[in-house]
Amino acid sequence: MSSRDSRPSGRRQGLLAAGPSPLALIVLGAAVGLVLCAYTNALSREGGDPTQLVYWIGVLLIVVPIAARISMEDVSLRERFALVALFGLSLYAVKVIRDPFLFTFPDEPIHAYNANQAMIHHGLFNGNPILPVTSGYPGLASATSALMSLSGLSSFTAGVILIGLARLLLVLALFVLFTRVSGSHRLAGLAVVIYAGSSNFLYWGVQYSYESLSLPLLVAVLAAFAEREAAVPRLVRSWTVPIVLGTMAVVVTHHLTSYALVIVLVLLAVIYRLVRSPKPNPWPFAVFTAVLAGGWMLIAANNTVDYLDPVFSGAVTSIWNTVFGQSEARGLFESASTDLVYTTPFVARLITLGAVGFLFLGFLAGFRQVWARREKKPFVWLFCLGAAGFFATLALRFAPEAWETGNRAAMYLFIGLAFVVAYAALRLIRKGPRLLLRRAALLSAIGVVVIGGAIAGWPWDSQLAQPTRITADGAEIESEPITLARWIGEQLPGRKFAAADADARMILATGGARAKTGEALSIKTILEESSLINWELPSLRGNGLGYLVADRRKVSTDPGRGSFFYVPGSPKHALRPPATMHKFGEVPLARTYDSGNIVVFDLRNRP
Amino acid sequence: MRGHRDLKWVCVAAVAAALVACLVPWDVVRLLAALPLAVFLPGYAITVAAFGSKRLDPQRLAMLILLCGLSLLCLGGIVLNFLPGGLRTVTWALLLVLVVLAAARAAALRRLKPPARPSGWTRPRLRGADIACVVLAAVLLVGTLVFAYTPLPAGKAVGYSALWMLPSKDAADPALEVGVISAEHGRQHYRLEARIGENGKPKRYHLMLDPGEEQVIEVPLDAPAGKKSHVVVSLYDSDRPHQLYRRVTTWTAQPGEG
Numbered sequence: 001m002s003s004r005d006s007r008p009s010g011r012r013q014g015l016l017a018a019g020p021s022p023l024a025l026i027v028l029g030a031a032v033g034l035v036l037c038a039y040t041n042a043l044s045r046e047g048g049d050p051t052q053l054v055y056w057i058g059v060l061l062i063v064v065p066i067a068a069r070i071s072m073e074d075v076s077l078r079e080r081f082a083l084v085a086l087f088g089l090s091l092y093a094v095k096v097i098r099d100p101f102l103f104t105f106p107d108e109p110i111h112a113y114n115a116n117q118a119m120i121h122h123g124l125f126n127g128n129p130i131l132p133v134t135s136g137y138p139g140l141a142s143a144t145s146a147l148m149s150l151s152g153l154s155s156f157t158a159g160v161i162l163i164g165l166a167r168l169l170l171v172l173a174l175f176v177l178f179t180r181v182s183g184s185h186r187l188a189g190l191a192v193v194i195y196a197g198s199s200n201f202l203y204w205g206v207q208y209s210y211e212s213l214s215l216p217l218l219v220a221v222l223a224a225f226a227e228r229e230a231a232v233p234r235l236v237r238s239w240t241v242p243i244v245l246g247t248m249a250v251v252v253t254h255h256l257t258s259y260a261l262v263i264v265l266v267l268l269a270v271i272y273r274l275v276r277s278p279k280p281n282p283w284p285f286a287v288f289t290a291v292l293a294g295g296w297m298l299i300a301a302n303n304t305v306d307y308l309d310p311v312f313s314g315a316v317t318s319i320w321n322t323v324f325g326q327s328e329a330r331g332l333f334e335s336a337s338t339d340l341v342y343t344t345p346f347v348a349r350l351i352t353l354g355a356v357g358f359l360f361l362g363f364l365a366g367f368r369q370v371w372a373r374r375e376k377k378p379f380v381w382l383f384c385l386g387a388a389g390f391f392a393t394l395a396l397r398f399a400p401e402a403w404e405t406g407n408r409a410a411m412y413l414f415i416g417l418a419f420v421v422a423y424a425a426l427r428l429i430r431k432g433p434r435l436l437l438r439r440a441a442l443l444s445a446i447g448v449v450v451i452g453g454a455i456a457g458w459p460w461d462s463q464l465a466q467p468t469r470i471t472a473d474g475a476e477i478e479s480e481p482i483t484l485a486r487w488i489g490e491q492l493p494g495r496k497f498a499a500a501d502a503d504a505r506m507i508l509a510t511g512g513a514r515a516k517t518g519e520a521l522s523i524k525t526i527l528e529e530s531s532l533i534n535w536e537l538p539s540l541r542g543n544g545l546g547y548l549v550a551d552r553r554k555v556s557t558d559p560g561r562g563s564f565f566y567v568p569g570s571p572k573h574a575l576r577p578p579a580t581m582h583k584f585g586e587v588p589l590a591r592t593y594d595s596g597n598i599v600v601f602d603l604r605n606r607p
Numbered sequence: 608m609r610g611h612r613d614l615k616w617v618c619v620a621a622v623a624a625a626l627v628a629c630l631v632p633w634d635v636v637r638l639l640a641a642l643p644l645a646v647f648l649p650g651y652a653i654t655v656a657a658f659g660s661k662r663l664d665p666q667r668l669a670m671l672i673l674l675c676g677l678s679l680l681c682l683g684g685i686v687l688n689f690l691p692g693g694l695r696t697v698t699w700a701l702l703l704v705l706v707v708l709a710a711a712r713a714a715a716l717r718r719l720k721p722p723a724r725p726s727g728w729t730r731p732r733l734r735g736a737d738i739a740c741v742v743l744a745a746v747l748l749v750g751t752l753v754f755a756y757t758p759l760p761a762g763k764a765v766g767y768s769a770l771w772m773l774p775s776k777d778a779a780d781p782a783l784e785v786g787v788i789s790a791e792h793g794r795q796h797y798r799l800e801a802r803i804g805e806n807g808k809p810k811r812y813h814l815m816l817d818p819g820e821e822q823v824i825e826v827p828l829d830a831p832a833g834k835k836s837h838v839v840v841s842l843y844d845s846d847r848p849h850q851l852y853r854r855v856t857t858w859t860a861q862p863g864e865g
Contacts, residue, residue, distance in 0.1 A: 024740035031744035031751070038751045047763030081666045093748075097755035122693030124684055142684025142694075143677060146703075149696040150628040150641035165646060169673040176670050213677070220674040227667065241657035242674050249678035252685060470761040475819035477790040480767055487788070491773055565764035594853040595769035595788075607837065607858055 023079055026065045030090040033061030038097045044464035047567050052463060059454070060447050062090045063196065067446045070189035071429060071439070080189045081175065088171030091196060092164055095206045098465045102156055102482070102510065105207035106501075106559035109509030110134055112208065115144035115155040116512055125300070129496075129514045130504060136301025139253025140210045155509075159208040167206055170216035177223035178419055180230060181379040184426075191422035194362075197355060197449035198414035199407055199457030214254035215411060218261050221246035225268075226379055229279050243285065251292045255304050258293040260412050265289055267385065271378040311405065318401035330400040344460040355452025356394065358445045362421035363387050369423040386416020407457065459560070466564035479565045480595050481556070484549070485510035487593065488600075492547070498523045498540050499549035502562025503598065507549070516545065524557065530579035537587065541603050547592065548601045550584060552576045556598075566597065611718065614655070614711040621648045621707035625700035644703050650676025652710035659717030679706060766791035766818070770799075770842045770853035781828040783857070785840050789816035796845035797852075801826045803859075804836045828859055835859065 020028075036058030043050035066087045070080055103109050110131045117126040124138035140162075147158035171192055178188035195201065206212055221243055228239035251258045265286035272281045297304045321327040344352075367387070370380055390413040396406025428442050429435065454463070469478050478486070481503050488497070488511035497507055497515040504517035518524055521543055526536050527550060540548065552575045555562040566573050581599060585591070590605035620643060627640035650672035654663070663671065683702050684694055692698045733741075767790050775782040789795050799812040803826075814822050828836070835858055842853040 020736035020740045021734070024737040024744075027744045028740045028747075031747035034751045035747055038755045042754065042759055045761065046759050047761035078665065081669075085669075097751060100752075100755045101758075118684065118694055122695055124688045124694070138684060138688075139681035142682070142688075143680035145684055145694050146645050146680045146699050147641060149694065149699045150645055151638040152634040153638060161642070165673060165677060169670065169677060172666065172670045172673065176666055179666075213681070217674065217678065217681075220670055223670060224674065235658070235661055238658045238661065241653070242671050242678075245653070245678040245682075246674050249681040253681050467761045467764045469758045470764055471758045472760065472766060472790075472792040472818035473794065475817060476758050477766070477819050479764075480769075480790075483769060483788060483790055487769070487771065491771070565761065566767075567761075567763050568765060569763075588856075590857040591855045592773065592857070593769065593771040594855050595790075596767045596853065600771075602857070605858055607835070 022069050023082060026069055026083065027086060029065045030062045030086060033058040034090065034093055034097065036061065037094050041098050041465040045467050045470070047467050047470075047565065050464070055464060056451055059091075059094060059202075059451065062087070062094070063193065063450050064443050064447055066090075067190070067193045068439070068443055070193060071186065071425065071442065073186065075186070075189075077185050080185050081172075084171050084175045084189055084192050085168060087193060087196070088167050089164065091202060092167040092206050095203055096160055096164075098203075100465075101469045103159070103208055104466075104468065104560075104563050105203070105209070106505070107131075107209040108159070108207050109505035111140055111144075111210065112155040112159060113508035113512075114138065114141040115148065115159065116509070118142070118145040119148055119155075120512075128508075129516050130508060130518075131307075132303050133255065133301065133307040134210065136303060137210055137252060137254055139249055140208075140213050142252075143213065156208075163206055163208055163212050166213045166216045169220055173216060173220035173223040174415070174418075177219060177226055177379075178422070180223065180226040181377060181383070181419070182422075187422045187426050190425050191418045193446060194421050194425065194449065195414060195418035197359065197418070197446075197453040198411055199453045200411045201457075202450075202454040203458040204407075205411060210254040211257060211408075211411075214250050214257035217246050217250045217253065218257050218264075218412075219415065221250065221261065222264065225282070225285070244288075247285075247289050248292065251289070251296050252300075255293075255297065255301065255308065256408070258289070258296070262286060262290045262293055264382065267382055268378050271381045275376045275378060275381065277376070277378055315396070315399070315402035315405040318399040319396065322399040322402075327400065329398040330403055342459055342461045344455065348455050348460055351448055352452040352455045355449045355456070358449055359417060359421060360391065362424040362445075363391070363417060365424035365427060366420035366422065369427055370420065380419075383416035383419040386413045387420040389413045390417045462560055466561075467567070468564055470565065479563060480553075480598050481506045481551075481563050482510060484593065484595060484598050484600070487511075488513050495547060496545045497547045497549055497600075498526070498545045500524070500527055500551050500556035500562070501559040502556050503549050503551055505559050506563055515549075516543075521545070527551070528557075528576065528580060530577060530583060532583050532587065537589075537603060546603055548584065548589075548603055550581050550599050550601060552578075552581055552597045611711075611715050614652075614715055617648050617652055618708055618711050621652075621704050624648070625704045629696055629700050644700065645680060646676035647672055648676075649679050649703055649706045649710070650674070652707045652714065653679065656710040656713040656717065659714065660719050679703075762792070768795065768797070768816075768842065768844070768853060770840065770855050772838070772840050772855040772857055774857075774859075775825055781859070783826045783828060783838060783840075783859070784823055785826050785855070786821055786823040787814055787816060787842060788821045789818055791816075791818055793818065798843045798845070798848060799824070799840065800843070801838065801840045803828060803838050807836075 036054055040050050040055035066083050069075060070083050103112055110128060111134060114128055114134055118124055118141045124141060125135055128135045143162055144155055144158050147153060147162060148155060174192045174195055175188050178191045179185045182188060205215065224239050224242045224246065228236055228243065231239055247261065250261055265282055269281050269283040269286050322329050367384060370384060390410055393406035393409050393413060396402040425442055429439050468482060469476055484503065485506035488507055493512055495513050497513060498521065499507060499515050499517055501517050504515035507513050507515040516523060521539055522536060553562065553566065554574045554576060584601045588607065589601040589603065591599055592602045593600035624640035624644035628637050628644060631637055653675040654668065654671040687694050687698050687702060769788040771786045773784050775784045785801065787797060794815065794817050797814040799814060800809040802809045810826065812824055816822055838857050838859055840855050841851055844852045
């Protein structure tokens with residue numbers, strides 16, 4: 001490795017030897033940070049409304065000491081490497097202690113169902129009633145089923161371990177990639193810390209979902225590719241093995257990540273040509289990946305286009321309508337769910353806007369650095385393009401149906417941004433007067449960037465844990481949707497249900513039964529309207545559905561908020577009018593299960 | 608593989624881990640075997656097979672172990688999916704052991720001579736204060752996890768009761784199973800009324816459930832044979848004995864089907 005690496009002087013080493021090493025203290029600091037996060041989450045799980053300040057202090061106790069140490073000059077490569085691993089795993093633990101009992105993020109139950117089905121049927125490609133496309137990309141289900149088979153663990157525990165390993169791979173691969181491209185492990189470490197400012201780093205990117213596994217694999221493939229480019233000729237073929245293996249794994253795990261890999265490799269091939277790089281052009285890898293991704297889509301996942309087409313065409317239409325004033329722009333920091341809109345407090349908005357501001361300044365300063373060095377490395381060009389692309393995706397947040405596309409794309413583009421901003425960060429803390437002040441400014445900015453990213457990526461009201469399993473008189477009780485799902489698992493396994501989004505997800509993951517939801521078969525309309533149209537229930541029956549789950553809670557259509565205990569007084573716990581429930585009794589249909597807000601109707605049982 | 612101590616250990620560990628995963632009944636022990644078997648051992652074996660005698664530094668080695676190990680898990684299931692037996696404990700264990708053995712053999716062949724040192728990693732020197740800090744951090748972490756995994760009381764969360772009714776699977780005579788699940792905050796007394804047919808006399812049951820408890824009672828169907836009966840089961844709680852709390856219904860001659 002060509003990285004610069006200096007060691008502490010003998011005198012300083014002697015002084016340090018008297019107490020614990022900085023690394024040990026940082027490990028302790030991270031543990032204390034996790035205690036604070038767990039404490040705040042516990043208060044929130046009790047149904048209270050704790051101040052999030054303590055929680056964010058906990059996150060900062062993990063981030064800032066690591067950032068401070070990693071940005072120092074006299075830190076060995078090995079220590080930086082350990083810090084990067086600690087950083088990734090500690091922030092992952094923040095998410096794990098938020099959801100200790102079961103999967104509550106929107107995509108998690110869908111993938112847990114796939115893994116459970118793989119265990120039941122001893123095979124993959126079993127279909128998925130809510131998100132059929134996931135069944136065609138069984139990489140995550142395959143890996144989870146391996147851990148479940150060999151250890152006897154549930155899909156929840158196996159999934160938590162697997163995504164933890166993926167998160168570790170992500171930070172290590174970023175570190176290796178940035179080190180190889182920049183030649184400095186100090187810059188690489190800083191860039192990894194800055195990458196945590198990506199809006200999906202803290203929560204969305206570590207939910208049990210196929211993209212949480214495929215993105216780390218993609219970064220590791222790129223890191224291996226960068227290493228291959230720098231390797232001596234006899235090792236070029238050695239690096240090809242992990243590249244090919246990783247590429248195949250990406251292709252069978254997630255559609256968009258495999259297309260992102262194709263785009264990256266094509267861009268690299270073009271850049272190689274533009275900069276007249278003496279290294280062999282990577283177009284064969286681009287073609288190989290494109291053929292694999294295209295072939296997989298045609299052979300194993302031919303419903304991918306049906307899934308992606310509405311997402312992208314909706315995004316394009318939404319951008320068009322927003323730009324030309326045909327529809328209202330989306331309000332920033334607003335999370336809409338059914339007819340409820342959740343807002344973010346002013347200070348949190350300020351932090352997020354501050355984060356974007358810091359990143360933009362960092363981008364300008366970092367880009368200037370790169371430009372001044374007349375960098376000809378194709379990866380540096382690629383990162384600069386990605387960094388610029390990130391700011392373009394911010395505009396998508398104003399278009400109602402395009403913001404999610406922009407948010408998801410940012411996960412990839414932020415890799416480039418983190419690298420470019422790290423140049424600016426290093427420049428800021430170069431040797432000179434008022435270094436302490438400049439270091440403090442950098443660490444403050446990193447704190448703002450990481451917290452701002454987390455606020456931008458996940459709704460403010462959902463940052464902390466909500467009650468799913470609580471104690472009452474010493475016994476454990478679970479929320480209404482979870483109790484329903486467990487009852488279905490015991491009493492009606494294998495049956496087919498129509499349900500609201502949150503309920504359907506719980507029925508899939510916890511109950512193991514099949515459930516359809518959303519716009520499919522007009523289920524959303526049927527559940528929300530006050531009266532029924534003649535064809536609606538026969539249509540459900542005709543499509544093989546045996547039961548209908550009616551839920552009066554408005555949050556039942558929100559997969560991120562609808563699985564928790566009902567806590568009155570909060571706007572998100574509003575109820576639909578009684579008529580939405582009574583209309584099924586007027587048909588009449590048999591009521592098989594009744595827990596107050598949730599009633600299960602038997603579609604076939606009539607007078 | 609003579610002389611290649613690392614490869615020998617990897618192969619032995621893979622076989623031992625596979626046996627533990629397949630034969631030991633305790634999940635915790637199986638997990639300790641499953642993680643190396645599923646990720647680290649195949650990842651290491653494939654990496655050293657690819658790089659032969661080239662010694663990788665720890666950060667690249669760690670990245671490649673995870674990359675190759677996780678990639679193999681993603682792809683292995685697809686291979687097993689099309690083989691007899693499918694995805695099972697034995698087939699996964701067999702596949703992973705075979706990959707480790709084959710990759711280790713390839714690595715041994717590619718290496719010109721046994722490496723002088725088994726790995727490029729030198730053990731870090733730990734001081735007493737460091738150990739104390741790390742132990743304290745580990746204690747805090749374990750405490751945090753235990754605390755996070757412990758359900759807590761939540762007074763503001765609204766408790767509830769669930770009532771359900773399904774045809775009895777076990778009863779000799781036609782009957783219905785009626786269940787009451789209590790997720791209330793304290794012990795709850797209920798009155799349950801089952802009315803079979805429009806003019807049937809209600810059967811009354813009194814239940815007392817603690818939080819988290821479920822009670823199932825069998826309600827015999829004494830309606831005339833072949834006649835469709837409307838069964839209505841109502842639940843009242845003792846706090847509001849005249850106000851209907853939960854209700855389930857069915858028509859007995861037409862059992863539900865999903």
